[in-house]
Amino acid sequence: MEKSKRRTFAWLAGVVLVVLAIVLGLHFFTAQHKGKPAPTGEPVAVVPVALQDVPVYIDALGTVTPTRSVTVVSQVDGILSSVEFKEGQHVSKGQVIARIDDRALKAQLAVAKGTLAHDQAVLSNAQRDLARYRDLVKAGSTSQQTLDTQAALVQEQQGTVAADQGNVQNLDVQLSYCTITSPVDGVVGLRLVDPGNYVTTTSTTGIVVITQMNPATVVFAVPEDDLGSIDQAMARGSVTVLAYDRNKKTLLATGSLLALDNQVDTSTGTIKVKAQFDDAGDALFPNQFVNARLKADTLSQVAVVPTRAIQHGSKGDFVFVVNGDKAALRNVKTGPSMGDVSAILDNGVKPGEQVVTEGADKLDDGSPVKVVAQ
Known part of the structure; x- marks a missing residue:
């Protein structure tokens, strides 16, 4: 009897210990996980797919070329007496920029004018004699031979006077060359010859180089494969060309396509293109390197997504689209970019769908x- 009571007590004590252990375990587990939310999906930021017009550009590295670059050389030999410009100065067409010592030419011109006046007087006298001989021939007082000789003398003197007049005109022109004027509107460069030096017409160095800055032009080369799209763009009207700085961040000027070269460079497979910028001001400098963007076409109302939403894989580009609480992988064909968005050229996404822009690196299909809010 006593042993039976002991076994019953031991059994009850074991049950109590087991129940107590279970209760303590549940209490500990609850305390450990108290305040923690249930597991959820990966946090992502999304942006809806939109429709908009996207321009199609052909990009190339170009060089700014001046409309005209003129090396000013002297057209007469002589001492450079003065330079009437400051280096880097804007000058107008016809503005005096230098002078050559003209004293010798002025003296030669004076002699030539004196010779002309003398020969004109001789001609006038010969013409009066010719008129008298004609009257004498009619009266029978002189021979026809004398009249013919006098007529020939008059013609000879007329030739002499004509030559004198040409000499005077030539010296007038030579004298005008002593005052050197700018042939274009532009900016003068650094002075190449100092006043006091003897300059000649055979010099290839010149006195200064004047560059016409406006309108500026940019020459760049595009692949021959783009010729078709460029021709189509030209057929539609004026073709816009944008000039950006070396970093492709700052727009320097906006112009238009001026001309295509007449042949493809077989060594590079490219063709040269020239664009003109009428209102570039000082933004484009001769021989400056710029990034040219030729607007070849405009895609009308195509689906666009943020460029950062596009992922790149071994099978091509793809995006993640959020359907409910899951992400779906969509393969897409990307097109040209504009700002922070890129065009989608196939039906990989539809307007209004939500594409993942942040957190995509941790996702798989499904x-x-x-x-989360951005």
Whole structure:
């Protein structure tokens, strides 16, 4: 009897210990996980797919070329007496920029004018004699031979006077060359010859180089494969060309396509293109390197997504689209970019669908997601 009571007590004590252990375990587990939310999907940021017009550009590295670059050389030999410009100065067409010592030419011109006046007087006298001989021939007082000789003398003197007049005109022109004027509107460069030096017409160095800055032109080369799209763009009207700085961040000037070269460079497979910028001001400098963007076409109302939403894989580009609480992988064909968005050329996404812009690196097709505010 006593042993039976002991076994019953031991059994009850064991049951109590087991129940107590279970209760303590549940209490500990609850305490450990108290305040923690249930597991959720990967947090992502999304942006809806939109429709908009996207321009198609052909990009190339170009060089700014001046409309005209003129090396000013002297057209007469002589001492450079003065330079009437400051280096880097804007000058107008016809503005005096230098002078050559003209004293010798002025003296030669004076002699030539004196010779002309003398020969004109001789001609006038010969013409009066000719008129008298004609009257005498009619009266029978002189021979026809004398009249003919006098007529020939008059013609000879007329030739002499004509030569004198030409000599005077030539010296007038030579004298005008002593005052050197700018042939174009532009900017003068650094002075190449100092006043006091003897300059000649055979010099190839010149006195200064004047560059016409406006309108500026940019020459760049595009692949021959783009010729078709460029021709189509030209057929539609004026073709816009943008000039950006070396970093492709700052727009320097906006112009238009001026001309295509007449042949493809077989060594590079490219063709040269020239664009003109009428209102570039000082933004484009001769021989400056710029990034040229030729607007070949405009895609009308195509689906666009943020460029950062596009992922790149071994099978091509793709995006993640959020459907409910899961992400779906969509393969897409990307097109040209404009700003922070890129065009989607196929039906990989539809307007209004939500594409993942942040958190995509942790996703797979079908991964649970939780959309968070950006």
